[in-house]
Amino acid sequence: MAPTKTHPDFSIFIPTYNRAHTLARTLKSIQDSTYNNLEVIIIDDGSQDNTIDLVKTWQVTAPFPITYAWQENQGKHAAHNHALKLARGKLFITLDSDDSLLPDALKQLWKYWENIPQESREKFAGVAGICLDEEGRLSGDPYPKDFMDSNYLDIFRHYRMNGERREALRVEVLRKYPYPRFPGERHMRPTLILRRMAHEYMIRFTNTPVQINRHAPDGISANRFNYRFRNPQGFTLYYQEEITLHREHHLPKQLFRLHIQYLRFALHARIPIDEQKCHCWKRHWWYMALPKATSLYILDILKAKIRGIRR
Structure with missing residues (x-):
């Protein structure tokens, strides 16, 4: 293993849960990177397979430092918070345990960062x-230019x-x-969190392919x-912030649709009616959005029952 760098340029966070059968491919893609000033942080979200044995082998043989931590199953967002406490790098990037890093990705991303x-x-x-x-095909739409300086709210508002x-x-x-x-x-x-930080920070968006x-x-x-269905409070918070914190970034029609989604999940999360109304842009929008939100809520309940999904 290469000597541990005190402050690597990249901390690569790999959240994993019972992915020993794919994790080696993910680590191999990092090993094939043309940029080596990095560390890997693996947060095991309660795996019951041989993930830990696989990681121990890679910790001995990999040309980069690997930090491994196990936690009770809490979800990727909890693993993300955990990884940030351990990170020593400048830039933090997530690589899921069944994905692959492209060889030149880090080199190109660092070049764009240094050019700021x-x-x-x-x-x-x-x-x-x-x-x-x-x-190997583009997953979605490219940015209109090779690189653009914007924030996460504005760029997707203007270019969809x-x-x-x-x-x-x-x-x-x-x-x-x-x-x-x-x-x-x-x-x-x-x-x-990307939408939250958009009020304070910009991002340099590029057409650099990063991952498969x-x-x-x-x-x-x-x-x-x-x-x-199983995480109604988290989805309620997401849509609550869309209609409050990020309200000015939405056109009226889109804002109204977001009110419907907020009320839909607020019903699942059992948010009191008075609290729901306080979060709506205009009080009468609660009354206007409620019928559609209620129908979606009922459909969710029926779909979950048919599929045997429980919270």
């Missing part, structure tokens, strides 16, 4: 790139791009925005409804 004028860097949370699917992205963000900034946690819930929308993303049958992408 020194006097302007305090205004930036970091840099971002795009993702590819398993066939679809697809997966990956950010490399300053550790010191991320520590200011830990994921909130609710007892019994194991999921939080990843973009919640894969979607396991038991992963979040394939089981969106389950995660939404």
Whole structure:
């Protein structure tokens, strides 16, 4: 193993849960990186397979330092908070345990970061790139330019791009925005903290391909409804902030649809009616959005019952 660097440029966070069968491929992709000033932080979210044995082998043979920590199953957002406490790097990037880092990704991201004028860097949370699917195709839409300086709210308001992205963000900034946690819930929308920090920090968005993303049958992408149904407080908070903290970034029609989603999950989370009304932009919007929100809430209950999903 290479000597541990006190302050590596990148901390690569790998959250994992029963992924010993894919984790070696993920670590191998880091080993093949053309940029080696990095550390790896693996947070094991309660695995019951041989993940720890695999990691121990890699800790001996890998050309980069690997920090491993096990925790009771609490969800990726809790693992993210845990990893940030251990990170020693400048930029923090998430690499899921069934995905692969592209060889030149870190080199390109660091180049874009270094090209931000020194006097302007305090205004930036970091840099971002795009993702590819398993066939090597772009996962969604590219940015209109090779790189753009904006924030997470403005850029998607103006350009409405679809697809997966990956950010490399300053550790010191991320520590200011830990994921909130609710007892019994194991999921939080990843973009919640990105949208919060958009009020204070910019990101340099680039068309640099960063990762190959894969979607396991038991992963979040394939089981969106389950995660939404089982984590109502987290989704309520997400939509509450959309209609309050980020209200000015939405057009009226979109803002009204977000009110519907907020009320839908507020019903699941059993938020008192008076509290719901206080969060609405205009009080009468609560009355206007409630019928649709109630119908979605009832459909959720029926769908969960049919599928045998319990909280």
